[in-house]
Amino acid sequence: MISFILSLSILLWNKEPKGFSQIDPCEIYGKVYIEPNPRYAHFKVYEDESEAFADIIIFEEENSLYADQVGHWSFVDDRDFADVYIYFEKDRSLADFSVYYTDYESFAGCNR
Template identity: 55%
Template sequence: MKKILLIIVTTSFAFFGATSKKDRRDQTDPCTIYGSIYFETKKGYADYVIYVEESEAFADLIVFKEENKLMADDTGLWYITDKRDFADYTVYIDKSDDNVDFTVYYTDLLAYAGCK
């Protein structure tokens, strides 16, 4: 009985520990990040670290801030929420573009939102 329990516990740790936050960041495709977004105040708690570009030309993702959560259903459409528990993703805005997961540029035009 003890051997079976040990195998189950060991397998569970291997399964749940398979993808760490760093592994997800290495596989980051900014084009897949849309929906409700919470801006984290601590870098270590965020799913992704981003840098806000001043120019559209250098950004990985062009973001349009949606007013309605239901409309944030495609690439580059973000609904900003103030409740972490209801967010699809949490991001931290870094002041430097060194070692960030991706860069964004905010647009006022819905048609420009998306990836390059």
């Protein structure tokens, strides 16, 4: 009985979603929430200054309905409405992948 309660408490304590770290960053699109705590983020992202070195080129959509392709992200203010939670990492070596923002919709997508 004690081991059951201990196992259940460990499962409930760990709020990080399972399986997100295995998703290819090139498959991410939709509504994105900027998580202030890296422990609760699905991905740690580094914002690159160069398009050539970024893993994904991002076009920020104003309307979340248009964020339906790879590289098209719509940022939301409410965590509950997001598809993905990201944390902006300041150190590139600690990030899962890097992004670069473009002003042109046609340039958005995977850069790997």
